[in-house]
Structure formats: C-alpha cells, structure tokens
Amino acid sequence: xxxxVIVALDFPNAENTFNxxxxxxxxxxxxxxxxxxELFYAEGxxxxxxxxxxxxxxxxxxxxxxxxxxxxxxxRSLSKLNVDMLNVHAEGSIEMMKAAVEGLTNDNGERPLLIxxxxxxxxxxxxxxxxLLISRPLDEVVTAYAQNVxxxxxxxxxxxxxxxxxxxxxxxxxxxxxxxxxxxxxxxxGDQARVTTPxxxxxxxxxxxxxxxxITKAENPVEAYEKCINEFCKG
Ligand code: C5P
Numbered sequence: 001x002x003x004x005v006i007v008a009l010d011f012p013n014a015e016n017t018f019n020x021x022x023x024x025x026x027x028x029x030x031x032x033x034x035x036x037x038e039l040f041y042a043e044g045x046x047x048x049x050x051x052x053x054x055x056x057x058x059x060x061x062x063x064x065x066x067x068x069x070x071x072x073x074x075x076r077s078l079s080k081l082n083v084d085m086l087n088v089h090a091e092g093s094i095e096m097m098k099a100a101v102e103g104l105t106n107d108n109g110e111r112p113l114l115i116x117x118x119x120x121x122x123x124x125x126x127x128x129x130x131x132l133l134i135s136r137p138l139d140e141v142v143t144a145y146a147q148n149v150x151x152x153x154x155x156x157x158x159x160x161x162x163x164x165x166x167x168x169x170x171x172x173x174x175x176x177x178x179x180x181x182x183x184x185x186x187x188x189x190g191d192q193a194r195v196t197t198p199x200x201x202x203x204x205x206x207x208x209x210x211x212x213x214x215i216t217k218a219e220n221p222v223e224a225y226e227k228c229i230n231e232f233c234k235g
Contacts, residue, residue, distance in 0.1 A: 082112075
C-alpha cells in the first residue's frame with residue numbers, strides 16, 4: 001500500500017456518513033476512510049461491512065488497550081471484518097501488541113496493517129509527569145514507545161507529521177507513520193495545535209495522512225479530497 005489520504009468519517013450516525021460518501025459515488029477513486037469510536041459505537045459492525053462493500057479501504061480506529069488475552073480475542077473478532085488497518089495503544093505493552101498481531105493474523109499468515117498510538121497528543125508533558133508519574137521528556141517516551149511497537153512486530157504508529165522523520169530515523173525507515181493534524185494553508189486550525197499542509201506532510205516523510213474537517217466540512221468535499229491527493233500522493 002503506497003502513500004495515501006485517509007478521510008476521517010467523524011460522523012454521529014450512518015445517515016450523515018452515507019450523505020457524505022454519496023458525494024464520491026462518481027469519483028474515479030473511492031477514498032480510504034477512517035471509522036472511529038463515535039461511528040462504530042453508534043452503528044456497530046454493520047456500517048463497516050456496508051462501507052467495505054462500497055469499495056472503500058477502511059482504517060478501524062478503535063485503539064484497543066486491555067490485557068493481552070482480551071486484545072487477542074477482540075482482534076480475532078475484528079479480523080472477520082476484513083478492514084485494511086487497525087490500531088492499539090502502545091501503552092498496553094509489547095506483550096499486548098504481540099497478542100494483537102496474533103489475534104489478527106489468519107490461518108494463511110495474512111493480516112491487515114496494525115499500528116499503535118504512542119502517547120495521545122492530548123497528553124502534555126505536565127500531565128505525563130504529574131498524573132501518569134512518567135518523569136522522562138515526552139519526545140523520549142514517544143520514541144521509546146515507537147521502538148516497542150516495532151519490536152512487537154506492528155507496522156507503524158500514529159504521530160504528527162512533524163515527528164515522522166524522527167520516527168523513521170530512530171525506529172526504521174520502512175516503519176509507517178500515519179499522521180493526523182493536517183490543514184490547508186488557508187484553513188482554520190480548529191483544536192489541532194500543531195498542523196502541517198498535505199504537501200509539507202509528504203516532504204516530512206508521512207506515509208498516510210488522516211484528514212477530517214478540512215474535507216468533511218469543506219464547501220466542496222470532493223474538491224478538498226482531490227487537493228489532498230494532488231499535494232500528498234502525486235510526484
Ligand atoms: O478534523 P481533523 O482533521 O482534525 O481530524 C483528525 C482525525 O484524526 C480525527 O478523527 C482525530 O480523532 C484523529 N486523531 C488526531 N490526533 C491524534 C490521533 C487521532 O487528530 N493524535
């Protein structure tokens with residue numbers, strides 16, 4: 001799977017989701033989409049199957065984090081959905097991540113991409129030090145967690161495009177970086193503090209960009225999607 005744009009379907013229900021996807025019905029490329037907790041908990045496995053049947057690739061962003069045996073069983077259930085990418089929290093330990101890989105792998109030894117969240121971007125240095133009682137610098141923790149993800153045999157991490165180069169350098173150059181925090185040069189940043197354009201993300205070495213509101217809230221979502229593809233995937 002080469003460099004691609006993943007559209008975050010951050011919608012509360014199936015109706016809003018299909019209204020949005022219908023805009024792409026006549027498009028030559030079905031966007032790779034991300035289904036997160038909001039939509040999955042509202043609509044369940046049915047919506048994943050329906051979107052898959054329409055020909056979209058799916059990143060199922062459920063961020064599993066539990067004891068290894070439970071994560072392994074949960075991944076076994078999710079593997080039946082035939083999605084293209086899933087994720088876990090690296091904080092669950094190397095053993096938990098290995099269990100996730102095992103649960104996801106079918107009898108032929110094949111599995112979808114599996115990535116991990118290192119530290120949530122909502123965790124500040126202060127919260128990490130004072131609430132989680134981790135006293136190391138935050139970027140050291142992110143790098144160490146990413147190395148754990150690689151050791152466990154996963155394919156990559158979710159990170160900022162600004163961290164993609166460092167992750168490739170400190171972990172492995174083929175380790176995937178899946179990067180949210182994307183805005184066009186003329187966009188409102190919203191609640192994202194550190195943002196880059198699709199073009200900048202490409203220059204920084206991101207493998208996949210995750211784009212929500214700049215596409216879903218655009219006046220013309222198809223045009224905004226094409227702009228992302230042109231900046232990030234071409235050339
Ligand atoms: O609308 P926007 O482009 O900010 O959406 C980005 C998507 O990426 C959302 O689904 C958000 O939950 C997700 N995400 C993020 N930052 C992370 C991890 C995931 O923005 N660190």
